Amino acid sequence: MTKPECQSHTGASTHAEHGKRVADMFGRIAGWYDFLNHALSLGQDIYWRYRLAKAARPAPDGIVLDLAAGTMDVSVELLRQYPGCKVAALDFALPMLENGKVKKLKKGRESRIFPVQADGRALPLPDESMSAATIAFGIRNILPREDAYAEFYRVLKPGARLCILEFGTGSKRVWKGLYNFYLDKLLPFIGDRISGDPFAYRYLAETIKSFPDERALGNELLSAGFERVYNVPLMSGIVYLHVAEKPVQTVKASAPEGALIPKTTVPKKKAAPKKAAEKAKKNPIKKKPKGAKSVQTK
Numbered sequence: 052m053t054k055p056e057c058q059s060h061t062g063a064s065t066h067a068e069h070g071k072r073v074a075d076m077f078g079r080i081a082g083w084y085d086f087l088n089h090a091l092s093l094g095q096d097i098y099w100r101y102r103l104a105k106a107a108r109p110a111p112d113g114i115v116l117d118l119a120a121g122t123m124d125v126s127v128e129l130l131r132q133y134p135g136c137k138v139a140a141l142d143f144a145l146p147m148l149e150n151g152k153v154k155k156l157k158k159g160r161e162s163r164i165f166p167v168q169a170d171g172r173a174l175p176l177p178d179e180s181m182s183a184a185t186i187a188f189g190i191r192n193i194l195p196r197e198d199a200y201a202e203f204y205r206v207l208k209p210g211a212r213l214c215i216l217e218f219g220t221g222s223k224r225v226w227k228g229l230y231n232f233y234l235d236k237l238l239p240f241i242g243d244r245i246s247g248d249p250f251a252y253r254y255l256a257e258t259i260k261s262f263p264d265e266r267a268l269g270n271e272l273l274s275a276g277f278e279r280v281y282n283v284p285l286m287s288g289i290v291y292l293h294v295a296e297k298p299v300q301t302v303k304a305s306a307p308e309g310a311l312i313p314k315t316t317v318p319k320k321k322a323a324p325k326k327a328a329e330k331a332k333k334n335p336i337k338k339k340p341k342g343a344k345s346v347q348t349k
């Protein structure tokens with residue numbers, strides 16, 4: 052018997068079929084999505100997206116990629132925090148983008164946020180064109196994740212940040228098992244009743260439960276070539292903010308023949324301790340926020 056190409060909770064056996072089923076599912080629940088998001092997270096999702104946008108730190112007039120933008124709550128928050136930026140809001144479920152467009156692209160936002168239907172595994176964007184990238188509750192849905200990381204890496208400018216907001220692994224007990232009960236029983240029940248889609252909120256619970264923990268995700272980002280990877284737990288680790296940077300100096304494929312090429316980065320000269328402290332003060336981008344944990348290299 053041939054092994055299925057992917058481990059999809061949609062029941063799909065190929066990545067292409069998985070993508071199609073996920074896009075259809077989000078298309079079906081687009082009308083209820085915002086309401087259920089706020090209700091099921093007790094309004095916490097607004098704060099999580101605020102933290103995600105805050106971590107992105109694009110150039111003041113840069114373009115930010117918001118992948119899996121859905122109804123564009125993150126895109127709107129990015130523009131609120133960085134009014135000089137433009138946002139490329141990409142998602143492959145058109146009804147999600149259309150819903151967000153009608154509700155949120157008003158008051159001049161429509162001239163700075165650009166919704167585009169696209170698959171995160173093949174971005175219609177030029178190399179090194181994005182000043183930062185975000186993805187909120189989207190990476191869990193993309194298979195294989197490596198394809199999305201490679202695309203993020205390709206389109207980001209050197210030194211730019213990739214910021215991921217995603218649930219932690221639901222396989223850890225949180226709040227003495229209360230959260231796990233919520234995930235297993237309440238979430239699918241409430242989701243079924245309100246959205247009228249018996250599958251969508253079961254899919255949500257299943258994908259959270261089987262999602263890798265924060266350390267494993269950080270290691271995936273390192274393997275994809277990113278550096279300065281760290282994570283910040285939010286709400287007791289129910290959600291994590293992951294931050295990664297594309298190295299400033301990437302090795303060009305045209306290096307002289309026989310040259311020793313390190314995996315992705317040219318190591319920088321180490322600054323003397325005093326100089327490094329001064330540099331860190333001037334450049335807070337390199338500082339980890341309170342509570343943040345670095346990811347160990349494997």
Ligand SMILES: C[S@@+](CC[C@H](N)C(=O)[O-])C[C@H]1O[C@@H](n2cnc3c(N)ncnc32)[C@H](O)[C@@H]1O
Nearest residue numbers: 077119120121142143144170171187188189192
């Ligand atoms: C849970 S929603 C998140 C929406 C939004 N980021 C938010 O914070 O509310 C996940 C979104 O990811 C999108 N998505 C999943 N896989 C994708 C892919 N391969 N390419 C583009 N979008 C994808 C879905 O269509 C859906 O709109």
